[in-house]
Amino acid sequence: MPDIISNLRSLNVLVLHPRDSDADDLIQQLNRIGCNVEALWLLPENLPPMVDIVFVEVKESIPPALAKLFSHRPDQRPTLIGLIGYENPSVLGCILELGVQAVISKPLRAFGVLSSMMMARHAWQERIEAAQNEEKLRQKLEHVHIITEAKFILMRHHGINEKDAYRVIRSHAMSRRSSTIEIANAIINADGLLSKLVVEKKDGRE
């Protein structure tokens, strides 16, 4: 991920931490690294726009005002790095609950901030890529279902095998310049409509 390293200076970083020497040291180190840094000593109503990384103090409970700053959707939340002064199970629980990608311990040392940012950014990017892949796979699975259903309809009506059914869908898609999924959906809709129209006749015959 060399891009993460070379793009560090273009990141917008927000520090959510009470004003103290740890916060000062962190902000100075972020300035040395060369990021655009903004610090808020009190929790804001909303996150400022275009924030890439948020350093946030994590204590033994998460105030509701803090929790509501971050969306549950991975692509709509910034990279989070927790700053902790304690390592007890309450604090550890809050780290997990808030879903931070890296942790920095206090008292803060300048050494390590850069690596934490890197790893957090890396984990965040991987999470987003994973979410995007999940979405792609979900859609693909749905498409497979739809095409299978359309194929069965054609097989039933025309007495053809699965391979030929698919060929019919594909050639229709090509001649109409649309996708196989659109044709498949059209077949399913038409079949639903038709089967409703002929239901009584069929019933009568059987």
Next chain:
Amino acid sequence: MCAIDSRSPWKLGVLFSDTGPTAIIERSQKCGVLLAIHEINAAGGVAGRMVEPVLCDPGSVPSEYGRMAEKLIVEDHVRVLIGCYKSSARKEVLPVVERRNALFFYPTLYEGFEYSPNVIYGGACPNQNSVPLASYLLENYGNRFYFVGSDYIYPRESNRVMRNILRQGGGEVLGEVYLPFDGGPEMFGPVLADIAEKKPDVIFSTVVGEMTVAFYRAYHAAGHDALKVPIASLTTNEAEIGRIGAEAAAGNITAAPYFRSIGGEANRRFLENYERQFGKEIMATSCAEAAYFQTRMFAAALSKVGRLDTDLLRECLLGSTWDAPQGQVKIDPDNNHTYLHSRIARVDSHGEFIVQREVVRAVKPDPYLVTPDLNDRRLRLRKTAKS
């Protein structure tokens, strides 16, 4: 030790090696410190008390620097130290001075990406020298480079930076080789053969220490002409050129904040005093100059603060300036590194560095810059009178 004042002297721990692979350069750094102390004491010391160097020889072994720093602080009650050449040695000293809250001066160029509140960095980081060197070489020699380095952290990171800068200027890296510190002279053979075959325009060398002398000599002995295809370096200095000899050294290029051949009143005084103290044998180098001006800046801060207190000294040092032999320098309060000058010099037929180009004013240190910009206007070079 001194009759002028009955009170005890101010101690300064000095961590430079007299033996081992980096002894040539570290000895000259030690001389820079001792010269500064000599001048300070000759002028009456600091607040009437002499400055006393506490010397030790880590023998170029990284772990020894850490062990001796600990000993200086715990047994000798030293609060301020100066020393180290290689990054691996500095990394050993760093946790010691942080734990004990001592103040540590590091008068050596290095690869950047570090900050400690307990360290004042006096050497160049890559943004200060690499860009001027690359633009000079691209303009005057060509764009086909060959990298040769000693096998440790500084060469690898320097080469990463150089490769990035060269890419911006359409340069090309034909080879990249790292040589072990414990290798014999025969290890140069395959490298020089590869260079002869690939015919680069420039060799960019990050070979350091004793190996430098052997490498430059081997390059010359293999029939390479440095006047046409020079070895360019950020570290090779007067002391090493002296050992290499004028014939093998002529034509090669170094970028550094200081060369002893530059003009200026501060440099004239520095060289006069240096030669009076140490003779012509141990040559003044850019690292010696850094050790010298850092020691002088420490003493100036101490005279203001009046005690060996790390936090007070740091407060006083950050943002302070000094008329160093290289010109005015300033400690950057943002990152504890130093604004330095940047010069490109070529060795002439007498084995003396002649400055060809220099930046107009001291360059701000940017230790966390991942990729320096080849076209950075602040790093524009101007020709010098002698070039």
